Amino acid sequence: MIYSLCLLLILIGLYGVMVSRNTLKIVISLVIMEHGVHLFLILVGYRSGGTPPIIDRETLSAAFTAQAVDPLPQALVLTSIVIGLGVLTLMVALCVRLYERYGTFDITEIRRLKG
């Protein structure tokens, strides 16, 4: 059930990318898809009643390995979030450039005004 809600988030982003006519709206829909994918990766690594994978001074080793959530998807999603920000700035830079060249954010008008 929870996985299906996460899939719904990704699919809403996909619908936005396909249907939007404004380049900024396409960027926003791509960001929603990225959020959905990150959420899915962390959901897969969750353990019921789990604790964060950080050791305190008083934690016993056996109790820790039995109770901590999976650290590997968290490490991958961490880098992915920061990369998502870098790619977002590149996409917004392209949108701003297109606006300066064609005067509009609408992709159907940009297709018409070539050159």
Place this chain on the structure above:
Amino acid sequence: MVEILGALILLSVVAAIVAVLTPNILHSVISLGAVGFLLAIIFIFLSAPDIAIVQIGVEVISLVILVRATIGRQAQSSETPGHLVTKVAGVALVGVIAVFGIRMFSEFPKFGIAVMDRFVDAPSATYLRDGLADTGAPNIVTAVLLDFRAYDTLGEAVVLFCAVLGALTVLRRKARVETEKSEDEPI
């Protein structure tokens, strides 16, 4: 616990629907901010405090960038409604993927069983058991990121570098256009 998570994810799905369907771009950006901050709260409930810190910082910066790109240019006016054929095709494609996806997720293991318990000799079990002894770092996520899987972090740093390089190059001709007006050295 699962109910709280389900309610929060449902709320973020509603915010995402608002972000995609509303014609005003500024409203869309604000709804995107709602999705991002709800996601940070969901990450805390999923015992991932590291990710929640990064998500909040990244969400704030991306909101500022998007709002500054929207205001002052004519993006705020509502976009013209698209063709009905595109919308129907979009809904059909999304519906097909949703049907197959929900069918697939019903065969997944139940939510709450971590991926490292689903098969034997998972690497994460080794990281949790030997992380402190091998690396000396109590934060196992940092130990995985910078010791066990440091090569992936190098790849991430290179990707961030190239993305910023690309963004700076795309925006650079503007400075040269202005230098014809003001006789300055381009960067």
Place this chain on the structure above:
Amino acid sequence: MSTTDRDPGMGMIVKTVARWLKGFILLYGIYIVLNGHITPGGGFAGGVIIACAFVMLTLAGGDQHGLQFFPQRAASSLDSIGLLIFLVVGWLGTWWASGMFFENFIATPSDARFELFSAGTIPISNIGLGLKVASSLFLVFTVLAALRLTAHDDKEAEKR
């Protein structure tokens, strides 16, 4: 980089408060970077928070205000230096210790755990990554922020 009209930024109250707050935000970001191996955080989280401090300065004082505090040449250099620190730490593993790329070659005695100076090469990598992420995000935000004047409307005004 020069812009033909300067953005005046926000009012005097916002500018003064931003000037006081930037020290605290920078301190918090550096704390998260340095304690990345003990508490949640690390290079990425701390770098993003330090970039947020500079974003706040740019928003409060106008486009040139953030650049006065952290000039563009310094940001480009720190960007590259951060990535180079990370690379050198990894390469030293092959050359010095037993020959594995990115090996943690500074061993930690077991009574020095949970301290600030422990965990081998991990704090050094954290510092390198924090520098890199903070400088990159600040650079790209400043260049995006300086594009307030839309060249298309300018060209239209010249044609008339």
